[in-house]
Amino acid sequence: KNQVEQSPQSLIILEGKNCTLQCNYTVSPFSNLRWYKQDTGRGPVSLTIMTFSENTKSNGRYTATLDADTKQSSLHITASQLSDSASYICVVSAIGSARQLTFGSGTQLTVLP
Amino acid sequence: EAQVTQNPRYLITVTGKKLTVTCSQNMNHEYMSWYRQDPGLGLRQIYYSMNVEVTDKGDVPEGYKVSRKEKRNFPLILESPSPNQTSLYFCASSFAGPASLREQFFGPGTRLTVL
Numbered sequence: 001k002n003q004v005e006q007s008p009q010s011l012i013i014l015e016g017k018n019c020t021l022q023c024n025y026t027v028s029p030f031s032n033l034r035w036y037k038q039d040t041g042r043g044p045v046s047l048t049i050m051t052f053s054e055n056t057k058s059n060g061r062y063t064a065t066l067d068a069d070t071k072q073s074s075l076h077i078t079a080s081q082l083s084d085s086a087s088y089i090c091v092v093s094a095i096g097s098a099r100q101l102t103f104g105s106g107t108q109l110t111v112l113p
Numbered sequence: 114e115a116q117v118t119q120n121p122r123y124l125i126t127v128t129g130k131k132l133t134v135t136c137s138q139n140m141n142h143e144y145m146s147w148y149r150q151d152p153g154l155g156l157r158q159i160y161y162s163m164n165v166e167v168t169d170k171g172d173v174p175e176g177y178k179v180s181r182k183e184k185r186n187f188p189l190i191l192e193s194p195s196p197n198q199t200s201l202y203f204c205a206s207s208f209a210g211p212a213s214l215r216e217q218f219f220g221p222g223t224r225l226t227v228l
Contacts, residue, residue, distance in 0.1 A: 034216070041221075041222065042221055042222065043117070043203050043205070043218075043219030043220050043221055043222055044156075044203075044219050045219070046216050046217075049216070089155065089156070093215075101158070101217070103155045103156040103157070104155055105153060105154060105155035106155060
């Protein structure tokens with residue numbers, strides 16, 4: 001069964017600090033992995049997409065990594081801001097699947113001043 | 114502005130009273146989907162539609178119905194809501210095509226409470 005596990009479940013950091021969120025998956029055959037940011041009460045918004053051949057991709061202060069061999073991804077946030085407080089969801093897509101997506105349960109990040 | 118809209122945003126109802134949550138997108142997307150989000154469980158797919166008149170079950174379809182008569186609209190119907198359908202619901206849409214390139218755009222969510 002395809003699964004996506006994220007850790008930690010929740011994280012509290014001080015503004016300006018860095019943090020790293022983890023995502024492990026067992027989706028097969030792997031197509032791509034996306035990180036979404038979901039602000040409280042709003043729909044998820046895509047931050048970055050990683051395909052099989054990509055190891056690292058950045059989007060401003062967000063850097064995602066992918067190790068397709070170990071089936072792990074991480075999302076690193078640099079110099080955190082209060083607006084980074086949100087849930088970060090890892091979503092993995094399987095090749096050939098019309099239902100497409102397996103969602104992780106998310107990491108709730110709180111950035112304190 | 115390109116967007117996915119849902120109505121209503123908040124709804125409190127009673128067990129057994131039929132309701133419909135509307136979803137509309139203005140991006141000419143072929144693919145539309147409904148998800149529910151519950152604490153600790155993440156997003157789970159209810160139904161999806163690859164195109165007009167083409168719908169299929171997701172992971173948790175029991176108690177829900179959908180229709181896709183027009184490309185832009187994908188309503189979610191609860192014929193006889195029950196308290197276990199209390200949840201936060203999201204509609205999403207994307208272009209059809211290779212899964213590797215498809216980004217889903219999500220609506221703002223509908224918070225449903227069934228008493």
